[in-house]
Amino acid sequence: MLPAVTSVAAASPQVPQVYSAEPDAEIARFQEHQRTAARPTVADEARTLFSLARSAVLSTKSAAAAFDGFPFGSVVEFAVDAEGRPILATSTLSPHTGDLIADGRCSLTVTAPGFQSLQDARFTLAGKAVQLPDSERAAVRETFLAKYPSAFYVDFGDFRWFRLEEIKGGRFIGGFGRIATISAEDYQAAKPDPISQFAGPVCGHMNADHEGDILAMVKHYTGLSAVKAKMLDLDRLGFNLQVTQQEGEQSFKVRLPFVRPAEDRKAVKDVIVEMTRAARGAAPQQ
Known part of the structure; x- marks a missing residue:
């Protein structure tokens, strides 16, 4: 007896809202932010x-x-x-x-x-x-x-x-x-980024102890509300995240630039602390 054939349509993945061609105001702001977000040259x-x-x-x-x-x-x-x-x-x-x-x-x-x-x-x-x-x-x-x-x-x-x-x-x-x-x-x-070598420990610390702060920064700087956010890597101009906007949805990449370039590990810490404090200050009080 042949096994049942699974419907291809049933396995179709859900497309995150951020890729919508007709976005609402929040998604439109996010899309514009990502188009202009500072990042290293390719x-x-x-x-x-x-x-x-x-x-x-x-x-x-x-x-x-x-x-x-x-x-x-x-x-x-x-x-x-x-x-x-x-x-x-x-x-x-x-x-x-x-x-x-x-x-x-x-x-x-x-x-x-x-x-x-x-x-x-x-x-x-x-x-x-x-x-x-x-x-x-x-x-x-x-x-x-x-x-x-x-x-x-x-x-x-x-x-x-x-x-x-x-x-x-x-x-x-x-x-x-x-x-x-x-x-x-x-x-x-081109030149290798001077900060990328520190990505592992910095991202690991932020993901383990500061997910709430990461979510606050995403909201404050990109306008996007999310339920999960994980730092993937960083460079002198900012960092890349894997973000889930709603439970059960596909996750997607988000670029979050620093408010100023960071040329060494101490500068990375300083700028992340500054951005975290700004995001906390802008967040609605519970």
């Missing part, structure tokens, strides 16, 4: 993703007999030099090392920390990987070990060093509706 976001990522998917043109000529993906560790060029240490035992020696054209794909769905950011950078001479080994080794201090294996005799040269540019997706092609020039001119 090139800066891409460079930041590369600086934070602990691994990437390396896509090569396979030189192996079983997959000759087909695209092939491998998970690799990598570091990034001051110019944004990815550095790879790969073993000759790994098929992708032979792929890169035969044809250096490749791409690296990274995702935002904690990536869970297509709402989350990812970036693919394309270029040509070049095997480095012994004269550059010490410099790239130092850069790689600064990120992976326990990577003793890079000194094994079967490891080779590669760097992505002739960068062609990349494709950034920051979530639904935030898509951009980034030129090689813009990527290499």
Whole structure:
């Protein structure tokens, strides 16, 4: 007996009200706020993703007999030099090392920390990987070990060093509706965000101890009423949230800019405290 077929229509997800084409006054204000909310350039976001990522998917043109000529993906560790060029240490035992020696054209794909769905950011950078001479080994080794201090294996005799040269540019997706092609020039001119490295502990503290304050800030600065709000990450210009407007509804991303840029961890604390106090002061008294 064949199993019952579930209706596709019955599984259709509910669209959050904030995506309405004919919004009420509150939603219209929120939509306008999000259109003008300060955020890093997509090139800066891409460079930041590369600086934070602990691994990437390396896509090569396979030189192996079983997959000759087909695209092939491998998970690799990598570091990034001051110019944004990815550095790879790969073993000759790994098929992708032979792929890169035969044809250096490749791409690296990274995702935002904690990536869970297509709402989350990812970036693919394309270029040509070049095997480095012994004269550059010490410099790239130092850069790689600064990120992976326990990577003793890079000194094994079967490891080779590669760097992505002739960068062609990349494709950034920051979530639904935030898509951009980034030129090689813009990527290499961009800088990683100085605050993003503190996102984990700051967001963790706010989510654990100050959800009420986060909700108050959302209401005060965007005009949006919500029942749940979680800080996802932050940068020098503000932070990103996952918000639920009503119980049982789909959640969605919200951008909340700082009232002024924050260039270090203390400045982040100061501006969040200032914004929290302003939101509390504006909230109706119960």
